[in-house]
Amino acid sequence: MQELPVHALSPGLHLRQGGINAAYLHLLVEAPGRAQLPPVLVQKDGWRIIDGLHRLEAAKLCGDHSITARLVDCTDAEALVIAMKANTSHGLPLSRADRTAGAERVLLAHPEWSDRAIASVTQLSAKTIAVLRERSACPTPPGGQRLGLDGKLRAVSAGEGRRRAAAYIHAHPEATLREVARETEVSLGTVHDVSARLRRGVSPERNGLRATKPRLTLHPAERPADPPPPPHPPNPHPHAAPPGAEEPPARRPATVPAEAPPAWETVAAKVANDPCIRYTAGGKEFLQWMAQHAGDPDGWRELVNAVPAHWVGVIAPIAESVGKEWSLFAERLRSRQEAV
Secondary structure, three states, X not given: OEEEEHHHOEOOOOOOOOOOOHHHHHHHHHOOOHXXXXXXXXXXXXXXXXXOHHHHHHHHHOOOOEEEEEXXXXXXXXXXXXXXXXXXXXXXXXXXXXXXXXXXXXXXXXXXXXXXXXXXXXXXOHHXXXXXXXXXXXXXXXXXXXXXXXXXXXXXXXXXXXXXXXXXXXXXOOOOHHHHHHHHOOOHHHHHHHHHHHHHOOOOOOOOOOOOOOOOOOOHHHOOOOOOOOOOOOOOOOOOOOOOOOOOOOOOOOOOOOOOOOOHXXXXXXXXXXXXXXXXXXXXXXXXXXXXXXXXXXXXXXXXXXXXXXHHHHHXXXXXXXXXXXXXXXHHHHHHHHHO
């Protein structure tokens, strides 16, 4: 860190579409511990602000001649990523519109990054990044591969993520769905769907059907001749079974495997867009409650070993009571459905 002259620094990336926030700037000017604020990040090439434009403006208003800064030797594309990450860790958070605009810029600068990698930088969902990618003019990554959060290159062909998740589930049957999503860079909702398809014995890809054995088709000239039927005496009861034949077993109705319920993440956006929920106080409260309690239903698998043995007898009944409340919630909803 070093002290840099205030007048020598210039604005850099302009991540905020609305410019300087006057209220937040006033808060910084009046802050008693202004000297304890984090140093501004400055791009070494050109001395442009990467992070800390409000702090720089506050220093100017207070008449400071210098400001504590950290010089960063980076390219413009790297500066963009650093700025996006810095604005999610401290200071005035970027609005969703600002993060979306920043994500579009990151996509253009790093089209080879995976959706989840860009989502981790911009604090948006991977699904949102995928939508932005489809409507943007970012170039296709070379080789049809993208770089994931773990530094691995993965193909981006249709269904590749689902096949990757299915392979991981087969290799790690005890893994939680959240672990599968993290290790394969596939959304949690997609992993839920893939897991349900595998339990039903169908392909993990969308519209996948149960695998069947290929049928051998022969040319008519290659088909063996049908053997002549053995002679039978005329049956006086044409509708009765022939002598010595067993009665055909009663045909049982075909059973259709029950569809696995959708994950909350796959329906949350549609539910939130329903005016009956979106514009009512109870609806908004319901969305917040579901986001807290239904977003990670199997998260307990990663935490069960974190409970000390001497607390198991206390925590287990609490968990059982919570489960009963969820069952009662489901029963009440079904009762309303039947009434309607």
